[in-house]
Amino acid sequence: MHHGAAHAPAPLLTVQDGHPHTLAFLAGVRGDRIRCLGxxxxxxxxxxxxxxxxxxxxxxxxxxAALGLVGR
Structure with missing residues (x-):
């Protein structure tokens, strides 16, 4: 099984004009750091x-929010 960069956790930012927790489950898919705006x-x-x-x-x-996710 190959575990390259495509499988590495990456920051994830969701933005929607609905409730921000609607897409919060996406962090659990790969263990990514997530920030949900809404x-x-x-x-x-x-x-x-x-x-x-x-x-x-x-x-x-x-x-x-994006800069905060990448530590800037």
Whole structure:
């Protein structure tokens, strides 16, 4: 059985406009470090851009989460 780089654990970042734990099971598939971003509160009335920033799923939040996963 070959255990090369394709089988090595790697950081995994999921982003969705739903609950962040929906995809949390993916970490158990290979033992990867995971960070799940998503919406945990509902009922706010904003633009889509404001909603993404409010819930931490806008571009700056995604970049910060990704850098945190790789230790930067």
């Amino acid at each position: 919406v945990t509160e509902f009922g706010q009335s904003t633009s889509l851009e404001e909603a993404y920033a409010l819930h931490g799923i806008d571009a700056p939040a995604i970049v910060d």
